[in-house]
Amino acid sequence: xxxxxxxxxxxxxxxxxxxxxxxxxxxxxxxxxxxxxxxxxxxxxxxxxxxxxxxxxxxxxxxxxxxxxxxxxxxxxxxxxxxxxxxxxxxxxxxxxxxxxxxxxxxxxxxxxxxxxxxxxxxxxxxxxxxxxxxxxxxxxxxxxxxxxxxxxxxxxxxxxxxxxxxxxxxxxxxxxxxxxxxxxxxxxxxxxxxxxxxxxxxxxxxxxxxxxxxxxxxxxxxxxxxxxxxxxxxxxxxxxxxxxxxxxxxxxxxxxxxxxxxxxxxxxxxxxxxxxxxxxxxxxxxxxxxxxxxxxxxx
Numbered sequence: 001x002x003x004x005x006x007x008x009x010x011x012x013x014x015x016x017x018x019x020x021x022x023x024x025x026x027x028x029x030x031x032x033x034x035x036x037x038x039x040x041x042x043x044x045x046x047x048x049x050x051x052x053x054x055x056x057x058x059x060x061x062x063x064x065x066x067x068x069x070x071x072x073x074x075x076x077x078x079x080x081x082x083x084x085x086x087x088x089x090x091x092x093x094x095x096x097x098x099x100x101x102x103x104x105x106x107x108x109x110x111x112x113x114x115x116x117x118x119x120x121x122x123x124x125x126x127x128x129x130x131x132x133x134x135x136x137x138x139x140x141x142x143x144x145x146x147x148x149x150x151x152x153x154x155x156x157x158x159x160x161x162x163x164x165x166x167x168x169x170x171x172x173x174x175x176x177x178x179x180x181x182x183x184x185x186x187x188x189x190x191x192x193x194x195x196x197x198x199x200x201x202x203x204x205x206x207x208x209x210x211x212x213x214x215x216x217x218x219x220x221x222x223x224x225x226x227x228x229x230x231x232x233x234x235x236x237x238x239x240x241x242x243x244x245x246x247x248x249x250x251x252x253x254x255x256x257x258x259x260x261x262x263x264x265x266x267x268x269x270x271x272x273x274x275x276x277x278x279x280x281x282x283x284x285x286x287x288x289x290x291x292x293x294x295x296x297x298x299x300x
Contacts, residue, residue, distance in 0.1 A: 003030040003055075004084040004100060004162070007075040009068060010048065011038045012236035013090060015211045018047055018218030020093045025053050029100045031086070034058040034075050038065040039300055041239075042232040043221035050221070067295035068242070069181060073173045073271040082165050089159045092121070095204045102202045103162040109139035114167030114195025115186065116141065117156035121205035129154040131199065142199040147190035149257055155186035156197050160205055167195045173271040177287040178252040179245065192260055192267035209233070241299045245291075252287055 008024065010017045024033070033056045037045045045061045058078070062071065072087060079085050084107070088094070096102065103116055119128055129151070131142035148154045158181055170193045175184050186197045210233040213219060224231050259265045259282075270277035272288060 002080055002083050003032055004086050005075075005079045006031045006033045006086045006088055007072055008033060008035045008088050008090065009038065009071050009075075010035065010040060010044050010090040011065060011068075012040045012042045012044060012232055012239060013210075014040070014042045014044045014047055014218045014222055014232040015213070015216040016208065017044050017090045018216060019211060020088075020090060021048075021051060022217065023093050023095070024088060025051070025055070027094065027097060027099065029098060031055055031100060032057045032083075034078060035060070036071045036075060037061045038068075038071050039063065041223070042235045043218070043223045044232070047218040047221040064296050065239070065299045066292040067179060067245070067299070069174045069176055069179050070272075070292055070295075073176065074273050076168070076173055077271065077273045079168070081169075084165060085163045085168060087158060087161045089207075091207050091209060092159050093206045093208065094160065095206065096202070099203045100162075102200055105139050106141045106200055107162075107164055109136045110134065110141065110196075112194075112196050113141065113143075113198060114164045114171075114193060115156060115161060115189050115197040116200055117158070117161040117197075118203050118205055119199055119201070120157050120159060121207040123209065124207055127153065128199065134198070142201065144186060144190060144197045144199070147187040147197065149183065149187050149253065155183045156199060158182040158185070159207060160203070164195070167193060170195070170267060172268040172277060172281070173274070175256060175269040176271060176291065177269075177284045178256040179249065179288075179291040180253040180256075184253060184256065187257065188260065188267055188269075239299050241295060244298075245294055249291070249294075 039062050130145040132145050134143050189197045265282040270281040270283040
């Protein structure tokens, strides 16, 4: 079996990208790292080009930011069929050494687990949705109990996740038509695939949202260094539109699950990056294109 595939997505916030990518590469486990930069404007891409490690298999700069789902699905098309797929957001600092093994131990012990993540890290509040503790042969995880789409935060956050290959065969891709990411994925897996989603608590992360410029190891590449009142974190905040998007298009999220409930569609979601998947599964191209265009118009 090939080492797991790690998808690392960046969008500005050079200081966090430099800090957290280095922490990722300081882990001596085997993996295949694929980095996508969604058209950062702060020097992030130039920094990424300077980073070398034999486990980095691809570096790609998008010509435009089309949103996080577009990028993660592009990486998912590159995965080999037997590879576990791990997503690591650029604001995630993985502090636990040998953390990949922690995930694999749970997957080995529980054949019905399809998706595993970790609770959000500092400075986010220490919060978990309703879960069910599960333990077997000294291995444990917390199973997501409800995954109710009408309950806030009732999902496994996408900041650090690992997906079982067999689950991907059933679920396909993150849904591009509603574009709701973590919330739709956890509920779709829990209610429509036969697999469970949950949390492991043995991997520690933090999710600092900024660091002082003087502590940034990538500052030599920063386009805003020395600019009074403006830095890579301000640039990210100006261009970050996920919350505004979610408020404007929540109706698609609700309608998507109505289609699943009625049997109009299966749990498998297609992707614009996989033309064959669109031919053989339900795919609302108009909805998906509207989502891509929202980010194109507002986040570049």
